[in-house]
Amino acid sequence: MKIHNLNQLNRRAVGCLLGISVFGLAVCGPAYAAETIKIGSVLSITGPASFLGDPEDRTLKLYVDKINAAGGVAGKKIELVVYDDGGDANKARTFATRLIEDDKVVAMVGGSTTGTTMAMIPAFEEAKVPFISLAGAIEVVDPVRKYVFKTPHTDKMACEKIFENLKQRSFTKVAMISGTDGFGASMRAQCLKVAGDYGIQIVAEETYGPRDTDMTAQLTKIKGTAGVQAVVNPGFGQGPAIVTRNYAQLGMSGTPLYQSHGVASKSFIELAGPAADGVRLPAAALLVGDKLPDSDPQKKVVVEYKQAYEASAKQPVSTFGGHAYDGLFILVDAIKGANSADSGKVRDEIEKTKGFVGTGGIVTMSPTDHLGLDLSAFRMLEIKGGDWTLIQPGS
Template identity: 80%
Template sequence: MTSLSVKSLVAAGVLSLALGHGASAQQTIKIGSILSSTGPASFLGEPEDKTLRMYVDKINSAGGVDGRKLELVVYDDGGDANKARTFATRLVEDDKVVAMVGGSTTGTSMAMIPVFEEAQVPFISLGGAIEIIDPVRKYTFKTPHTDKMACEKIFENLKQRSLTKIALISGTDGFGASMRAQCVKVAPTYGIQVVTEESYGPRDSDMTAQLTKIKNTAGVQAVVNPGFGQGPAIVTRNYAQLGMSSTPLYQSHGVASKSFIELAGQAAEGVRLPAAALLVGDKLPDSDAQKKVVVDYKKTYEDATKQPVSTFGGHAYDGLFILVDAIKRAKSSDPKQIRDAIEATKGFVGTGGVVNMSPTDHLGLDLTAFRMLEIRNGDWVLLAPGT
């Protein structure tokens, strides 16, 4: 074989590989995720990670999105905001993702927002605080109910029970601090008076001193605990140990998983919190628009993982399918067109509620998406309206 022939064959081979790679690249849609799969917020990140991987596999097995497979790139930030920002930059610059679903916490989400906004890549956060989407940023969206909504749902229930004087004991983490600020801000609207306040750090292992101060404060009719992670479980246990159970205790949607009940134990009995319909899917009437979605997700997740479902995995489910729906409607994997389609989402039924987004609302949920639950006999009970 002549030298020219060899060169021709090599060139043809390189061209063939290049064309093959290009064709392959066109057949996939690369999306990213940065989650707190390990570390102090792993109770959030782990079910989110499992949910995304499981459903991307299911979507691809069913033929992908309009015939194109999804390629999921996942990084674990361990709950560290600096790592989250570094990984966000990597997703944009190296991985070239067209969209991102992730950000387990408020802190990590806030750290990543500037990266995705500057790169003009849609970012669907799984963090809780309202500050993620207020003020509205062009490329940033989120799926969980906001901390402001949690305050409003709790205050609505307090007002129904004629309980108007409360104490706040708040975590100093990003979510706890944000929800505390929102509760203080909206309290007057509901005729609620914050009589006294206490706080605790993310590594505190005993809140007896703070709760004793609350117990000794005259006029407190109920206690509200903005926070997530192990802190609220410790508060709940200390609350019972101090004999405060006759005073109603409210937690946030930041503890909406069975792990909270397990950590708090018997002390969780009677605790109330706002949460997504996912936790009580089997108790919803057949006429409820969300019932099929939440029951199907719960069964799929628990069959696959052998673990109880949590609303946190549900947030990831909603984020992924809002994105998939947007890509289908946009008929494109161009980030700007995907962004426009996400913002135009209407009537999307997810585990968190029925989503209707707009240029001024990058969440798309209202208070009806929250259900008021009470913990009884180690399980969730759906409270009837007005109780």
């Protein structure tokens, strides 16, 4: 066994040397560390989805340090290996192989976007390594794949939550303006699919590109469509902020505007400014932690996370970082439950997650449900006076 290890180390050294001589560069990972549990993460820390990957990265590092300071998991320290895919699915796929083959991680918490997640899934399924994704789209867990889980609410749930609210206000004619990035396109498709269930008719549909800076043309067309009672904007990043500002510019604020859970961070309110007033959106309890009643089981978790994150990152908390928090602790609990760092056993334990209180909701997974959240995990919020408020059910 020892000899085998030595041999492997030698081969690694030779590989590095040849890597240097042939490619002109070293492609050497860190050497073996014996008594740690390795958790991998591929995140979009830079690039167009950095507003997802950046808080996820900060959250994982913050809490792995905390866990290790408190003695680690089952007596072992956690070693976190993070790679930045820059939002590029092809790069993410290579880093997935690197985590599996080179770093030999027990499990992975990562995959900021649906695009990078879907590209990495084949690698993890084949290697039988559990993968807890932080991406939004429902296709990550539907159909269920043995080794793939996810923590964020699905885009389908967001549509349902919005439509439920529209139905309560007896609105039926709705216009939709969606981003053409992965998030917007996927949510748009889900919304079109479930609209009928709520008696909602989509009477106008517009899109905008991920880097567009002006959506007045699209909104003007919606404004000119007769009978629009509400507008829904599936999108994330800066796009929805610009939509919201243009919306106010065109004097459309009389018609209710619904954003998605893709804008669930304070920076949206900051960017959209006074135009954000009156905008509604479905979001996790995290955003309104301090406004939750004390009886709410999530209150303790979300308030603690918010304080810890904002103290360390010096920026407002977002639900995106919260998804990483949930993923990390579902995994840590599973490792504790399995009392082992064996990928297969950890996978079985993740699937048995029951009543886990996270920032996104209360998670109960099963062999047929690798998300474990229901609609109650979403709260309908309205922005008032530059802050989130919980709206009363039925209004």
